[in-house]
Amino acid sequence: MTKSYFFCGIGGSGMLPLAMILKGQGAEISGSDRARDQGRSEEKFAYLEAQGFKLFPQDGSGLKSKDQILVASAAVEDTVPDVAASLKLGCERLGRAELLSSLFNESPKSIGVAGTSGKSTVTGMIGWVLHDQGMDPTVMNGAVMKNFATSDALFASALVGKGEVFVSEVDESDGSIARYNPTVAVINNIALDHKTMDELRVLFEGFARRAEVAVLNDENDETSQLNLKLLGDGETAEHDVVSFSLDGGMSEFTASDIRPGPTQISFRAHDAEDGRQTADVTLRMPGVHNVYNALAAIAAVTRLGVKFEDACASLEKFEGIKRRFDIVGTSANNVTVIDDFGHNPDKISATLRTLHDFPGRLIVMFQPHGFGPLRKMKDEFVETFVKGLSDEDVLLMPQPVYFGGTVDRSVTSKDLTDEIAAAGKRAETLETRVDCGDRIVELVKPDDRIVVMGARDDTLSEFAADVLSRV
16 A cells, blocks of 8 residues: 655755655655745745645645654644644654654665764765766755756755665754664764754764764764774774774875865875775865765765775766855856855854855855754854954844744844954844845945855745845
8 A cells, every 4th residue: 555644844854855755665745834835935845746746735634534644843743733633633643753764774775974064965975976886876865966956856855766775864953863773874073063962972872883884084073082982892893983084094084185176176085995095086066074075975885885986986076965055156246155054163164164265255144043053052153253254254144043933032143243243253133134135235345255154944045046146
């Protein structure tokens, strides 16, 4: 019997690719989304309907049979009409992570990509290399992979393959990483984000121990300590531990001769395991952090049989991830607009470092991804911008993204910009994003670079495109 799933919030970055994978595997998929009801992201929902997804208002009308399986996050309350309708009908309810992890764990081979930053890029890199090498993987990502985006697949955050390998981004922010039992566990880095460091250490260590192979970043303090702990506990008797770094003497995968460019970066990759192989790689995206991402991907795919030199060659054809240092365009007066997912201190720091490798003032519009994260990481955000902005750069912040519900608003964007300005940097809070757009137009000068940062809001890309048209 064909299973029927109803996704509450089907347009979300975690829900949409999962729905696409299930549909590709033959399931019947329908869903609702508050954003659709509010008239946001119209292109996305039109695309889903064109692909055969049945969409309904988020009023419970899409649930008609007890045989439907409701997919909804744990945060969705029983009073939400879709949930209330499912309870009345007696439908089974699954969380997104519960459903995804079951598909992942049932696969013959799997690669789970975890870490505070870089997950989507490394997942995309791994998925592309495996696809390019003919292994036909299934890939679950939290962002659109440009290599797989076509006119028939505009929102290619998932790839449905017929091969044995399932590649997925794995999330620690909600603790769901504890559900995954990967063949290969990739941990890019561990830094403060949604949970305390003590909580994160427990989650990431468990993830590494459940894997046949753990791939760890030897230049991140936390993952390096985890590596030493696994080795000290004798984990290599049952599990393989592989590490990567730019020049670490103990790492199996390293890089040298790094040559940054404004839109790309070149380096020489080294594999110390297999006859000390080397290969020159040019990535179609800038930033030293992407060298780390590439090394993580190379280490992971070689664990599943891809040759080192083949992995390096495939990475040169990787086109990147939308909203990860995504260059929207450059105006006639040489103003470049960049759309970026930077939303926590680690990601923001990496983007600012990459941009400051080259001359030009930055105008940064940062929209926090919620009042909760803003409150939790206020001091870290302030430190990141004080260190990462030059004296001529300008930071503009609207209030955090908010789509409804009860929330503690004791810390606002103005609390951040006041402290950043007090430290000598140019920082302003404007009430709305529209106000930020008007302020950008007032401030912009030839050769500036405008960076739009934030998460949990698809319309940020529309904002970036509108800014480009205005400058």
